Amino acid sequence: MTDAPATASRAMSKAAAKAFITALAEANPNAESELVFRNPFELLVSVVLSAQATDKSVNKATKGLFEEAPDPASMAALGEDGIARHIRTIGLWRAKAHNVALLCEQLLERHGGQVPSDRASLEALAGVGRKTANVVMNVAFGADTMAVDTHIFRIGNRTGLAPGKTVRQVEDGLVARIPKDMLRPAHHWLILHGRYVCKARAPECWRCPATKWCLYPDKRMQAPPARKAAAT
Known part of the structure; x- marks a missing residue:
């Protein structure tokens, strides 16, 4: 970074x-969160898809995806190619489609189709690292x-x-x-x-409402002048 x-x-x-x-x-x-989701499963998938992509682009892609496959079983049945069809507009879509398909199979095999709430189980899922686990634990399960x-x-x-x-x-x-x-x-x-x-x-x-406590040495305390409209 x-x-x-x-x-x-x-x-x-x-x-x-x-x-x-x-x-x-x-x-x-x-x-x-600016991600659009209805339950822990949709949140988990959205966060996995959000790596190197904007929340806006993820929301656009998942609207159709979640309509067709709202749970792990239906998304696993949709398969990697079916998932890819919905998410081609976001970065790294091929790898993400693979991970989401595998993730859904793992949820069904290991957790009865439910999203686990503990870090170890979440990080053992395909495409889920510490950051994604932290988001799901925080937003879906209220963890600090x-x-x-x-x-x-x-x-x-x-x-x-x-x-x-x-x-x-x-x-x-x-x-x-x-x-x-x-x-x-x-x-x-x-x-x-x-x-x-x-x-x-x-x-x-x-x-910024917190400049009083910020230690950044190059604060910009004045907005740049507005650009003049181009002459016609």
């Missing part, structure tokens, strides 16, 4: 981290987990909230600094903040 050249040179204190997260919560109190995607990795380092060279270091830093009762929803506050405000190439610091 890469980020802008400048990042925080030190980590926030726990008190600052709590204030930072609280500010994000107050600005976006009803934050939730922190799934670190590109946005959260960037925020952790850029702001000093949880600096780390690896995804796991950032995850562990966030779990250590964010109050336990805020950890589960913080997953959504941070992802959406990184997606829409603390952007990779041009962070919109002038819109």
Whole structure:
């Protein structure tokens, strides 16, 4: 994962981290996943498909997929080629179709068609790594987990909230600094903040409710001038 050249040179204190997260919560109190799903199975499939793809593109692909195959049995019957037919518009669709087909067979064979709630069982499924397991445990089962995607990795380092060279270091830093009762929803506050405000190439610091606690050295506190309309 890469980020802008400048990042925080030190980590926030726990008190600052709590204030930072609280500010994000107050600005976006009803934050939730932007993936469209109706149950843990649809969430699991959507998160597997979301690797290197936008939530918008995944939602577009899964609308028809879930209509045709709403459960592991029907999706396993649809098979790799049938799944691929629905998801060709998203990145890595061939590998994802293979993984989702195998994942559905594993759910049927190992878990009676139900999505397991524990990390070990989730990570043993095809296409499921630690981040995907964290999302499913957090969103579907209410676990206090922190799934670190590109946005959260960037925020952790850029702001000093949880600096780390690896995804796991950032995850562990966030779990250590964010109050336990805020950890589960913080997953959504941070992802959406990184997606829409603390952007990779041009962070919109002038819109950020948490700049007071952010340690990023190159804050942009003024919006760029609006582009003039081209002359006709």
